[in-house]
Amino acid sequence: MRLTRREQLAATAQQVYAVLTDAGFQHAKCEATTAGGRYEVEVSEHALGHRVRTARELPADGLPDVARSFVGDTLTVVEVYDWGAPEPGGARQASVDLHVQGAPLTLKGTLRLEGDGAGSLELLDAELKATVPLVGGRIERAAAGPIDAAIGRELDLLRERLGG
DSSP states (O other): OOEEEEEEEEEEEHHHHHHHOOHHHHHHHHHHHHHHTOOEEEEEEEESSSEEEEEEEETTSOOOHHHHHHHTTEEEEEEEEOOOOOOOOOOOOEEEEEEETSEEEEEEEEEEEEETTTTEEEEEEEEEEEEEEETTTHHHHHHHHHHHHHHHHHHHHHHHHOOO
């Protein structure tokens, strides 16, 4: 199942990148989207950019019974963004790898930041995949809503951090 989002932000791509790779922002994001406050944040710099890794424990509410049989009452979502070097003009792109520990559910794709006038665009293009015969599509549809809601909450926090 393809997930795409196009968000306009009132800050430059460089400013958005600075917030997304800030450990304080990642902690705030996890606190806002985690059940019971259980999470980990790792932000590391490499030669070209940053790696941002979070692991959050979330309730498994809303998942079909077959999916809950893999994860139980809670699930641990591990999210990794590997950011590359800035392109001419300041655009940046990250590979996105999100998976649920102990469950055959992944989200893989790209997150791109690019200039747009005085602001920027954040473009997500990813594939949500549940590798369970017969019910994979049902699991994907059930997971898409909570993932989209978490992305929306993260965008709200990002806009707050950017001042609007």
